[in-house]
Amino acid sequence: MTAWRRLVLAMVCGVAVASIYAAQPVLEPMGHDLGVPPGLTGWIVAAGQFGYLAGLVLLVPLGDVVDRRRLIAAHLVMAAAGMTLTASASASWVAFSGLAAAGMFAVVVQTAVAYAASVSVPAERGRNIGVVTAGVVVGILGARAVSGALAEAWGWRSVYAVLAVLSLALAALVLLVLPPEERRSRPTGNGRAVSSLGGLFGQRLFLSRGLIAFFLFASFGTLWSGLSLPLTDAPWQLGESQIGLFGFVGLAGALGAARAGRWADAGRAAPVTGLALALLILAWAAIAQLPWSLWMPIVGIVLLDFAVQAVHVSNQHLLTTAHPDRISSVIGAYMVFYSLGSALGAATTTAVYAAHGWTGSSLLGAGFAACALAVWAADRRLSRCGPNGSARRPLSWNASVAPQASVPPSSNSSSQQSS
Structure with missing residues (x-):
C-alpha cells in the first residue's frame, strides 16, 4: 500500500x-x-x-x-x-x-x-x-x-x-x-457469505464494537443533522453557504484522527476508544454553547470529529484483525450499526430541538456518547473477567497472535480464537 x-x-x-x-x-x-x-x-x-x-x-x-x-x-x-x-x-x-x-x-x-x-x-x-x-x-x-x-x-x-x-x-x-489481491483462502459462495453474517451478532467483540458504533454515529448524526437549526436562528441567522463552512471545520478534526490507525497498529485500539469517547462527551459541552458563542462550538466540532474518526478506525482495525478470512462481510455487518445510528441521530435531533432548543439537542448528543462509553467500559470489564485473559486477545494484533506466533494471521483458528 x-x-x-x-x-x-x-x-x-x-x-x-x-x-x-x-x-x-x-x-x-x-x-x-x-x-x-x-x-x-x-x-x-x-x-x-x-x-x-x-x-x-x-x-x-x-x-x-x-x-x-x-x-x-x-x-x-x-x-x-x-x-x-x-x-x-x-x-x-x-x-x-x-x-x-x-x-x-x-x-x-x-x-x-x-x-x-x-x-x-x-x-x-x-x-x-x-x-x-x-x-x-x-x-x-x-x-x-x-x-x-x-x-x-x-x-x-x-x-x-x-x-x-x-x-x-x-x-x-x-x-x-x-x-489484484492474493487470496489466502478459497472463497465461498455469496449466499454462504451473506448467511454467515448472522453468526457475527453472537460474538462479543463484534456486538460490542457494533453497539459502540451505533451510539457513536447517533451522536455524530445529532450534530450534523441539527447544526443548521440554531445557526439559521437568532442571534446568528447564517446563510446556507456560511453554514456549509462548518463542514470544513469538522474536516480538521476528522483528518487529524488518521493518526488513530497508527495507535491501533501499536496495540492501543481499546484504550484509545475509551479516551476518544470521553473526549466526545467533553466536545458536546463546548458545542452546547452555540446559542451564545461561535468559537467554543467550533472547538467542540473539531474535537467531536476527531473522536468519532478515532473510534471508527479503531473499531475497524479490531474487527478486520479478528476476522481476516471474511473482511468484507464483517465490515458490511458493522456498518449496519453505523447506518442505523446515523438515522437515529438525524431523526431525533430535530424533534428535540423543536421542544427543548439546542441545549436539548446537545444533551441528546452527549447522552449517545455516554451510552457508547458505557458499552466500552462493560466490554473492558468482561475482557478482564475472561478465563486466563483469553477474552482480551482481540484488543490488539499482537495479543491476538501472540499465543500462536507461528500461525498466519489469516488462519481460521486464529480468527476464531480472536473472536
Missing part, C-alpha cells in the same frame, strides 16, 4: 459517500424541480440511505468471493449510472430510483476499506484503514459545501453529473493503480 494507492482509495470513499449526502444542501430546489411536496423532501435523502442499507447486506459480502479491485471498479460504474439517472430525471420516481441505485452501490466504501485491510501487512493495517476512511469523512462533510456551490452556479443536477464523471474516472484509475 503506497501513499498513492491509499489516496486513490480515499478518493473512492469520498466520492461514493458524497452521492448520499450531496442532496442535503439542495433539497429545496431539487424538490421544487421534481414536484416533491416540501413535507416529503426528506425522502430524497432517505432513498439513498435505504439503497445503502440494501447494499451493505447484498453487495459488500461479495468482496469475500471475488477480486475486490474489480468489484470496486464495477460498483463505481453502477453508482455513476444511478447518479446519471438522477441528474437527468424529469419525474420524482425516476430521481428516487437513481438515488436508491447510487446509494446501493455507494457501499463500494466498505469494499475499499476491506481491500486496504486485506493487502496491508499487520503492522500497517491500522494506518492504511485510517487514511482510507478519512476519505469517508471528507465526502460526508465536504459534500455539503461543494454541492451547495455547484448548485448555485449550475443547478442541482450539476452536482450529480460531476459525481458521475468522477466515479467513472476513479473506476478506470482503480484498475490501473491497484494491484
Whole structure:
C-alpha cells in the first residue's frame, strides 16, 4: 500500500459517500424541480440511505468471493449510472430510483476499506484503514459545501453529473493503480457469505464494537443533522453557504484522527476508544454553547470529529484483525450499526430541538456518547473477567497472535480464537 494507492482509495470513499449526502444542501430546489411536496423532501435523502442499507447486506459480502479491485471498479460504474439517472430525471420516481441505485452501490466504501485491510501487512493495517476512511469523512462533510456551490452556479443536477464523471474516472484509475489481491483462502459462495453474517451478532467483540458504533454515529448524526437549526436562528441567522463552512471545520478534526490507525497498529485500539469517547462527551459541552458563542462550538466540532474518526478506525482495525478470512462481510455487518445510528441521530435531533432548543439537542448528543462509553467500559470489564485473559486477545494484533506466533494471521483458528 503506497501513499498513492491509499489516496486513490480515499478518493473512492469520498466520492461514493458524497452521492448520499450531496442532496442535503439542495433539497429545496431539487424538490421544487421534481414536484416533491416540501413535507416529503426528506425522502430524497432517505432513498439513498435505504439503497445503502440494501447494499451493505447484498453487495459488500461479495468482496469475500471475488477480486475486490474489480468489484470496486464495477460498483463505481453502477453508482455513476444511478447518479446519471438522477441528474437527468424529469419525474420524482425516476430521481428516487437513481438515488436508491447510487446509494446501493455507494457501499463500494466498505469494499475499499476491506481491500486496504486485506493487502496491508499487520503492522500497517491500522494506518492504511485510517487514511482510507478519512476519505469517508471528507465526502460526508465536504459534500455539503461543494454541492451547495455547484448548485448555485449550475443547478442541482450539476452536482450529480460531476459525481458521475468522477466515479467513472476513479473506476478506470482503480484498475490501473491497484494491484489484484492474493487470496489466502478459497472463497465461498455469496449466499454462504451473506448467511454467515448472522453468526457475527453472537460474538462479543463484534456486538460490542457494533453497539459502540451505533451510539457513536447517533451522536455524530445529532450534530450534523441539527447544526443548521440554531445557526439559521437568532442571534446568528447564517446563510446556507456560511453554514456549509462548518463542514470544513469538522474536516480538521476528522483528518487529524488518521493518526488513530497508527495507535491501533501499536496495540492501543481499546484504550484509545475509551479516551476518544470521553473526549466526545467533553466536545458536546463546548458545542452546547452555540446559542451564545461561535468559537467554543467550533472547538467542540473539531474535537467531536476527531473522536468519532478515532473510534471508527479503531473499531475497524479490531474487527478486520479478528476476522481476516471474511473482511468484507464483517465490515458490511458493522456498518449496519453505523447506518442505523446515523438515522437515529438525524431523526431525533430535530424533534428535540423543536421542544427543548439546542441545549436539548446537545444533551441528546452527549447522552449517545455516554451510552457508547458505557458499552466500552462493560466490554473492558468482561475482557478482564475472561478465563486466563483469553477474552482480551482481540484488543490488539499482537495479543491476538501472540499465543500462536507461528500461525498466519489469516488462519481460521486464529480468527476464531480472536473472536
